Amino acid sequence: MADAYVALADGRVFEARARAPGRTRGELVFTTAYTGYEESLTDPSYEEQVLTFSYPLIGNYGVRDERFESDRVHPNAAVARELTDDVAEWLESEGVPAVDHLDTRDLVTSVREEGAMACGIAAGPDATPEAAKAELAECVGMSDHVDIGKQVSTDEPYTVEGGGDVDVALVDCGMKGSIATSLAERGADVHVLPYDVDADTVAELEPDVLFVSNGPGDPANFAAATELVEAFAGEVPLAGICLGQQIVARAFGGDTEKMAFGHRGVNQPVRDLETGQVVMTTQNHGYSVADPGDLEVTQVNVNDDTAEGLKSDEFSVVTRQYHPEANPGPHDSLGFFDEVLDLAGNGSRTPVTAD
Numbered sequence: 001m002a003d004a005y006v007a008l009a010d011g012r013v014f015e016a017r018a019r020a021p022g023r024t025r026g027e028l029v030f031t032t033a034y035t036g037y038e039e040s041l042t043d044p045s046y047e048e049q050v051l052t053f054s055y056p057l058i059g060n061y062g063v064r065d066e067r068f069e070s071d072r073v074h075p076n077a078a079v080a081r082e083l084t085d086d087v088a089e090w091l092e093s094e095g096v097p098a099v100d101h102l103d104t105r106d107l108v109t110s111v112r113e114e115g116a117m118a119c120g121i122a123a124g125p126d127a128t129p130e131a132a133k134a135e136l137a138e139c140v141g142m143s144d145h146v147d148i149g150k151q152v153s154t155d156e157p158y159t160v161e162g163g164g165d166v167d168v169a170l171v172d173c174g175m176k177g178s179i180a181t182s183l184a185e186r187g188a189d190v191h192v193l194p195y196d197v198d199a200d201t202v203a204e205l206e207p208d209v210l211f212v213s214n215g216p217g218d219p220a221n222f223a224a225a226t227e228l229v230e231a232f233a234g235e236v237p238l239a240g241i242c243l244g245q246q247i248v249a250r251a252f253g254g255d256t257e258k259m260a261f262g263h264r265g266v267n268q269p270v271r272d273l274e275t276g277q278v279v280m281t282t283q284n285h286g287y288s289v290a291d292p293g294d295l296e297v298t299q300v301n302v303n304d305d306t307a308e309g310l311k312s313d314e315f316s317v318v319t320r321q322y323h324p325e326a327n328p329g330p331h332d333s334l335g336f337f338d339e340v341l342d343l344a345g346n347g348s349r350t351p352v353t354a355d
Contacts (some may be wrong), residue, residue: 004099004123006079007132008141010114014102018081019088021124022097023131025139026050028119030108030267032246036328037087038067044074044174045242045284046214048145050119051075053246054108069327071177074152074216077121089125097123115260116142116286126161127234135233140199142286143258147219149173149225153195159189166266166344169193169207170234171225174215175244178327183211196224197320199231208344209237212244214323219246219256219287226251237343243284245310245319252312254293259306261323262286266329268320269302272309278302281322288321294317316343 008028027049031040034055041045058080077089077097080105089335091098099121111117120135123127142148160180170180179188189246191205195215202210210232212225218227222243227335229238229251241249246256263283271278275347289307295317299309308321323329324336 003125004121004127005132005318006099006102006130006224007120007129008110008118008138009117009136009207010110011150013129013132014107016099016123017101018097018127019083019100020092020096020176021315022077022095023122024097024133025118025120025141025287027116027142028052028107028111029105029116029264030054030111031284032267033282033328034266036266038063039071040070040284041073041075041078041091042068042070042283043066043176044070045176045214045216046075048142049075049146049216050077050079050121052079052104052111053326054104055082056081056104057084058082058259059087063090063273063318068326081106097121099123111261118264122242123182124214134247134316135221142216143220145217149195149215153286154192155194155320157191157193157197157201160184160192162186162188162190164188166209166341167191167207168203168207168209168211169205170211170213171195171197171228171244173225173247174212176325176327179213179241181339182325182334186337186341187279188341192348195222197228198224199228202228202232207236208339211340212238212240212247213221214242214244214284216243218258219243219250222247226278234315235329239317239340240278240319242321243323245307245321246287247287248317248319249292249295249310252293252295252317254289254295256287257290257353259286259288263301268322270299270308272299274298279332280330281320281333282326282350285321298325318343
């Protein structure tokens, strides 16, 4: 007899097996990654979502905290065809509901055809279909999570030291830890700042580069970060990854939009418009740049032509929609971090102002 239920916005209820008990709700999304489940589950970009793994067996190499991208699990729940005991016990210890023994192929196909959708989950001895439906009824859209940045950002500034002479001010909108590590490994001192940091605080750091991180939700809800980019445009070189690209685009007069089901996985092909080279990339986002504004599109997704890279030589801007740091995924695009630090030579070490 089933002891877990997943209720979907399309009216269906799936029976499943509870691996970690609880009740929750969120936007149902899927990832095609076949490794890196620890990195995915600790990626802040999955905040307020229910993560379905399309690969059938999750947990086949255990759980090691050195692979974590943050200090906690971020999806509201995990769904898989089969979860190993290691992963199930980890999720239970984190208080995150988890279910398996259901047809994830059906779930993934539904999301592909109908788009990311609201869902409700009830798992455990007292779970009922009605309980899952009650959770579904309380689910809100991702764009309605207006304070999601506060849920995932650092509360206090801190520095990841690289021992070099380049200072990066990194706005944490839900940063994967490997982004700061990738910069520090190249000699940068990375000053990690809250998502709503003010311009005066950034100006005191006299950064060589202002970098906006990845994160969850609608970029339109990150007004403070957008205004920060506007304040320093033309004063300090600018970079961004994922949500960061979207925020930078909005700051330069562009616009963003919600995608039907997003890009989540480690096998997204991206073509460079100048060289024609195609690289495989790691991605996790449900919004994209619809209009780049004053920026130039430099890379596009091979599957749907969405903007994957933006730049401005005039304002010293470079961004990526995908995750060059990988973790998990291919390392084809690690050179992006060298490109970011090269921007420091285009900037100025003279004090910048917030005016």
